[in-house]
Each structure stands twice: as C-alpha cells, then as structure tokens.
Amino acid sequence: MHSRQEQHTAQADRFQSGDSAPSAVCALPAGLPLSTDVLLAGRNAVTIVHQGVHYVLRATRSGKLILTK
Template sequence: MKTPGDIDEDAARDPAESAGSPISHACGAFEEHAASRAPALSSEQLLQGRSCVEIRHNGATYCLRATRLGKLILTK
C-alpha cells in the first residue's frame, strides 16, 4: 500500500527506459557506451556570456543562443 510520501517508481523512470529504447541521452549515446562519452558542457561554458555562439557543422554555420526564458535555440 502506497502512502502520499511514497515515490511512484514507474512514474519516476526515464521515458526512454520505459519505452524500451537503448538511448539514454538526447545526444543519442547508448547506455553501453556511457563510459566513453565526452563530458557534458553547460550552456554557460558554450556561450561564455555572449548572446550567440557560432557552430560550424558540415560546411554550414549555425547560431546557438539562449532566450530570456532559459531555452536554447539553434538557427542556421
């Protein structure tokens, strides 16, 4: 019997786990390769106080910026 303070383990699970997906992070890294992944960078580390940081990928330049509401936007 659950009391109001109990944690619902099914509700607390990662959605990727409950869907049976091997993907554990947005970057698409599989759980078995977690030890070989590069450490995550914070948005503060990437932006370093700037409003936009340019990222070059496959010959295209993108702008990564943080909104006033704390969301990240990547535009081409």
C-alpha cells in the first residue's frame, strides 16, 4: 500500500506546469502537513486557486516561499 502523500506525489507528477489539474487531486485529512516537495512537485512555482482567485506560490533559490496574487 502507498501512503496518501505518495499517492498525492504520484498524481501531482502527472501534471505539467501548463496543464490544469482537477480541483481535488486527492483528499488529505485536515491538519496533515503537506510538504512543499509534494506541493511543488519538482517545479519552482505553482498556481493555487482560492475562492476563484489565482495565486502563485514560488520557491526562491534561498529556500523561501513567496505567495503573490
């Protein structure tokens, strides 16, 4: 059996940066930490949609995260 995080990583790896992912790739229990390795899936930025607004979460070379609208 694979863990939920491994399943999420495998699903996230299927999507390239220009593809649109389903609104719910996988269901994670509330409060479960989500690694940026899983969230970014090897990219330096991802687009997040929150209440219809698009945000970009970007990892800097120094390892910091920047969220912009």
